[in-house]
Structure formats: structure tokens, C-alpha cells
Amino acid sequence: MIEIDFYTVFWREMVVFRRTFVKFFASRLVSPLLYLVAFGWGLGRGIQMNGGNYLEFVVPGIIALSAMNTSFNAVGVSLNMSRLYHKTLEEYLIAPISAGAFVLGKVLAGTVRGLVASLIILVLAFVFGAHLAINGWFFLVVILTCFLFAALGVVAAMTINSHEDMANFATFVILPMSFLCGTFFSPDRLPGAIAYIIEVLPLTHASHALRALARGDGLLPVSLAVLAGYAAVLFVAGVMVVKRVR
Amino acid sequence: MIELRQLTKHYGNIIAVAGLDLHIEKGEIFALLGPNGAGKTTTIRMLTMLTKPTGGTALINGYDVMRDLDRVKKEIGVVPQHMNLDQELTARENLELHGRLHRIPASRRQERIEELLDYVELRERAGDLVNKFSGGMKRRLMIARALMHNPKVLFLDEPTVGLDPQTRRKIWDLIRRMNSEGMTVLLTTHYIEEAEVLCHRVGIMDKGRLIALGTPRELKQKVGEVVVESFGGKDTGYKLFPSRDRALAYAGQLDGNVLIREANLEDVFVELTGRKVGD
Ligand SMILES: Nc1ncnc2c1ncn2[C@@H]1O[C@H](COP(=O)(O)OP(=O)(O)O)[C@@H](O)[C@H]1O
Ligand SMILES: [Mg+2]
Numbered sequence: 375m376i377e378i379d380f381y382t383v384f385w386r387e388m389v390v391f392r393r394t395f396v397k398f399f400a401s402r403l404v405s406p407l408l409y410l411v412a413f414g415w416g417l418g419r420g421i422q423m424n425g426g427n428y429l430e431f432v433v434p435g436i437i438a439l440s441a442m443n444t445s446f447n448a449v450g451v452s453l454n455m456s457r458l459y460h461k462t463l464e465e466y467l468i469a470p471i472s473a474g475a476f477v478l479g480k481v482l483a484g485t486v487r488g489l490v491a492s493l494i495i496l497v498l499a500f501v502f503g504a505h506l507a508i509n510g511w512f513f514l515v516v517i518l519t520c521f522l523f524a525a526l527g528v529v530a531a532m533t534i535n536s537h538e539d540m541a542n543f544a545t546f547v548i549l550p551m552s553f554l555c556g557t558f559f560s561p562d563r564l565p566g567a568i569a570y571i572i573e574v575l576p577l578t579h580a581s582h583a584l585r586a587l588a589r590g591d592g593l594l595p596v597s598l599a600v601l602a603g604y605a606a607v608l609f610v611a612g613v614m615v616v617k618r619v620r
Numbered sequence: 621m622i623e624l625r626q627l628t629k630h631y632g633n634i635i636a637v638a639g640l641d642l643h644i645e646k647g648e649i650f651a652l653l654g655p656n657g658a659g660k661t662t663t664i665r666m667l668t669m670l671t672k673p674t675g676g677t678a679l680i681n682g683y684d685v686m687r688d689l690d691r692v693k694k695e696i697g698v699v700p701q702h703m704n705l706d707q708e709l710t711a712r713e714n715l716e717l718h719g720r721l722h723r724i725p726a727s728r729r730q731e732r733i734e735e736l737l738d739y740v741e742l743r744e745r746a747g748d749l750v751n752k753f754s755g756g757m758k759r760r761l762m763i764a765r766a767l768m769h770n771p772k773v774l775f776l777d778e779p780t781v782g783l784d785p786q787t788r789r790k791i792w793d794l795i796r797r798m799n800s801e802g803m804t805v806l807l808t809t810h811y812i813e814e815a816e817v818l819c820h821r822v823g824i825m826d827k828g829r830l831i832a833l834g835t836p837r838e839l840k841q842k843v844g845e846v847v848v849e850s851f852g853g854k855d856t857g858y859k860l861f862p863s864r865d866r867a868l869a870y871a872g873q874l875d876g877n878v879l880i881r882e883a884n885l886e887d888v889f890v891e892l893t894g895r896k897v898g899d
């Protein structure tokens with residue numbers, strides 16, 4: 375019955391998503407627009423990156439970081455609030471549904487939001503005149519990125535015991551990744567040890583894979599495998615922390 | 621039917637519930653009465669599987685709350701102490717979510733939603749977001765939500781706290797009506813009159829223990845059915861007597877103002893603990 379149960383959780387998220395779509399859309403427009411103006415037009419005009427213009431270099435990075443931020447926040451913040459403050463999580467805990475179904479529903483809903491945010495940026499990028507090669511692999515990488523950070527959102531929301539610490543987690547983990555993981559520049563310019571750490575982080579693989587695909591260089595199988603690995607591990611971790619919440 | 625055997629909950633050094641033994645019959649309205657911190661909510665949370673007991677067992681209609689989780693979940697409806705409706709959904713969507721979570725088929729679900737909206741008199745507001753509701757409306761919606769899947773046992777944790785007297789009466793009527801349709805009800809309260817007018821039996825809790833158990837009548841008989849209040853000096857004096865004659869005889873010896881009245885559960889509580897509810 376997991377197939378129906380996860381859909382119930384997902385259904386609730388989509389009811390709310392539809393209702394708040396305009397607000398979501400507007401808010402998801404602002405930061406990528408600023409990034410594109412600042413790094414694409416302002417700073418980036420005339421800069422050449424690996425033979426292409428900077429706008430085309432930076433758009434896959436912005437998509438990766440927006441996918442991460444949107445999915446993580448959509449699940450993490452609301453689930454943390456629901457557990458600690460609104461107590462709406464209890465409604466799911468006293469219902470006869472499994473932890474797996476609950477996490478899957480939440481993570482898929484976070485993935486949808488991340489995907490929509492990424493699409494918004496893609497459209498903006500075309501408006502700004504970027505030439506990107508988009509194919510099915512590109513969307514698969516975006517979806518995996520959204521999925522794994524939504525799952526990270528579940529893990530964080532279920533283990534962090536205050537709203538402030540949730541914000542701290544975003545500041546100390548998510549924010550550094552936004553800037554360092556190959557989003558705005560290649561991490562191989564960083565000093566050795568740091569570059570090594572960066573290379574292990576999932577967002578780095580998301581940016582690299584998306585950039586290679588957008589440039590027409592094809593799929594990076596190692597990055598895809600790393601993203602899939604993170605997604606699987608974080609999903610299982612999410613199910614485990616929901617199971618032991620009582 | 622609810623059966624507790626030595627149900628215990630420790631939070632670190634705090635003993636929230638200290639070995640509760642209790643048997644509640646099918647079709648009973650039972651109240652756990654006690655001051656704040658007595659362990660009422662913790663007891664309910666253990667029975668509704670939101671907290672794991674430290675020790676002991678609890679059975680609901682024969683199913684163990686530690687082991688037969690899914691069976692227990694079908695048997696029980698829960699109205700928690702705090703407002704935990706989904707504020708981002710409308711009243712109808714809250715019911716719909718609950719119905720879906722309990723896998724009620726779509727057509728039956730719609731029927732049940734309409735039925736319950738009438739039952740708790742929220743039909744006109746069914747399409748409004750819950751965050752626009754008053755306290756009483758929210759509480760009624762929480763009751764409707766708990767009833768969606770036709771549970772046989774209903775838990776209500778302080779169902780009328782913070783409500784005006786009129787709304788409180790409405791909730792009492794609702795509880796009586798559900799009970800007359802066969803539902804077993806376990807509620808907690810620190811309002812004496814609520815336990816008195818609503819419940820078949822009352823358990824008085826204090827510091828995690830059950831210190832008295834019986835019908836309101838029995839409990840009053842146990843400590844004395846007639847109270848003499850005397851207002852001499854600085855403190856009001858209370859004394860309980862088994863009969864009116866004895867009370868009158870005692871009152872005759874007192875100077876100052878004297879009030880003779882029937883005992884209530886508050887007197888029982890004070891007599892048993894030496895404190896007032898709420899202290
Ligand atoms: N999650 C918790 N962590 C630590 N102590 C708790 C927790 N929940 C309740 N307690 C303690 O357990 C005792 C009983 O609380 P509770 O069951 O809420 O009482 P009541 O509902 O009768 O007011 C109190 O001393 C309270 O502080
Ligand atoms: Mg309480």
C-alpha cells in the first residue's frame with residue numbers, strides 16, 4: 375500500500391503548492407535573476423570560461439544551487455516546523471502509514487518544487503541569451519539533485535531540535551556549498567585540501583554534470599553515480615530518522 | 621476497552637507517569653483529572669503511540685500499543701491538547717487528508733466528510749483556511765478529523781481548555797452523542813465540573829500516580845458528601861461530612877459565617893492531595 379500512502383503525503387504538498395504557486399514563483403524568480411544580472415551581465419560580460427562565455431558557464435551552477443536550496447528548504451524548514459512547532463507531524467505519526475511512504479511523499483514534493491525552480495532559471499537563461507544543450511540526462515541530473523537535497527531536508531528536520539539550529543545548518547552547510555561547489559567558478563582553482571573536500575560534496579557533481587551536459591560534452595557517469603549514491607543513502611537515512619521519532 | 625498495566629514513563633530523572641493500572645470499559649466516558657504536570661498528557665501520548673512507554677503495557681481493544689501499531693491506529697481517534705490542524709489547508713482538506721491517510725475510498729470519504737461537517741456544524745466554513753477559525757471551531761474540526769475513520773476509542777486531551785462556556789457545552793454535547801453511539805471516550809481535564817457532568821468514571825492523577833478512582837458519586841461519598849465552609853479568621857476552613865445532620869451539628873459549634881453545601885470533585889481532590897487543582 376506504499377504506493378497510495380506516499381501519494382497522500384504528496385497530494386497534501388501539491389494542494390498547498392498550487393495554492394501558493396504565485397508567491398513561490400515570484401520568490402524563486404528573484405535570486406536567480408540577481409545572479410544572472412550580477413554574474414551574467416555585470417561581472418561576467420566579456421569573461422571567457424573554458425572557451426565559452428561566463429553566462430553559459432554560470433547558468434548550470436545557478437540551476438544546481440537553486441535546485442539544492444529550493445528542495446532542501448521546501449522539505450527541511452516546513453517539516454522541522456511541523457514537528458516542533460505546529461505539531462502537524464503527529465497527524466501522520468498516528469496514521470497507519472509507513473515511514474518510507476511518508477518520506478517518499480515529502481521528498482517527491484520537494485523534488486517537484488526544486489524542478490520548477492530550475493525550470494524558471496532555464497527560461498530566464500534563454501531570455502538572457504545563453505545557449506545551452508538541454509536533454510533528458512540534464513533533467514535527470516536536476517531531479518537527482520533535488521531528490522537528494524530534499525532527503526537531506528528530511529534528515530535535518532527530524533534530527534535538529536530548534537528552528538534556529540535549522541537556520542544554522544543552512545548557514546554552515548548549505549550556504550558554503552552554494553558558492554564553493556563549482557557553481558560560480560571551477561573548484562580546481564582552490565587550494566588542494568579544500569578542493570579535495572569540495573570534490574566529495576554532491577553539489578559539485580551536480581554543477582559539473584549539468585555544465586558538461588549544457589556544453590554538449592555528454593554525461594559524466596561518475597557524477598551521476600555519486601548523485602544517485604547520495605540520493606539513496608540520504609533517503610534511507612530519512613526513513614530511519616522518521617522511524618525512530620517516537 | 622482500554623487496559624493499562626504498570627504503564628510508566630520517565631523523562632530523564634522526571635517520572636511523568638509512575639506505574640498506572642487502569643481498566644476502562646467499552647462505552648465508558650472516562651476522565652483523567654489532575655493538576656498541570658500530573659502526567660495526563662503523557663499517559664494519552666503513550667496510549668496513542670506518540671511516546672514510547674518506559675515500562676508496562678497498554679492494550680486498546682486487545683491490541684498492544686507497543687506491538688500492534690497499525691491495528692491500534694485503526695481503533696483510535698485522537699484530539700490532542702494543542703491545536704495541530706494543518707493551517708495551510710481548508711477545513712475540508714484537513715478532513716480529506718485524514719481520510720486519505722486512513723485509506724478511506726474516495727466516495728465513502730466524501731460522504732463521511734459532509735456528514736462530519738454537519739455533525740460539528742462547520743459546513744458553511746468548510747472551504748476556509750483553518751488559520752481563520754476561532755478556537756472553538758478549530759477544536760470542533762479536530763474532533764471531526766479524529767472521527768473520520770470511525771474509531772472505536774476516542775482520546776481527547778483537555779478538549780475544552782480555553783473555550784467559552786457556550787462552546788464548551790457544545791463540545792460536551794458532541795462527546796455525549798458520540799458516546800451514545802457506542803464510542804469509548806478517554807478524556808483529560810482539569811475542570812472539575814467537566815468530569816462531573818460528562819463522565820461515568822473519573823481517575824484522579826497526581827504526580828504521575830492514580831490517587832483515586834470511581835464514579836464522581838463514589839468519590840464524593842468516600843471523602844464525605846457534605847461540606848462545611850467556615851469563614852472565620854484569615855483562612856477559609858473546609859470540612860467534609862458523610863451526612864447533612866453531622867455537618868449541621870458541626871456548623872452549630874462554629875462562630876462566623878458558615879456555608880453548608882454538597883461536595884464536588886474539587887473537594888475530593890483537595891481532601892486527597894491537600895492542594896487545589898491548578899496549584
Ligand atoms: N517531552 C518531555 N520531556 C521532559 N519532560 C516532560 C516531557 N513531557 C512531559 N514532561 C514532564 O512530565 C510531567 C507530566 O507532564 P504532562 O503529562 O504534560 O502533565 P499534564 O498533561 O497532566 O499537565 C511534567 O513534569 C512534565 O514537565
Ligand atoms: Mg496536559
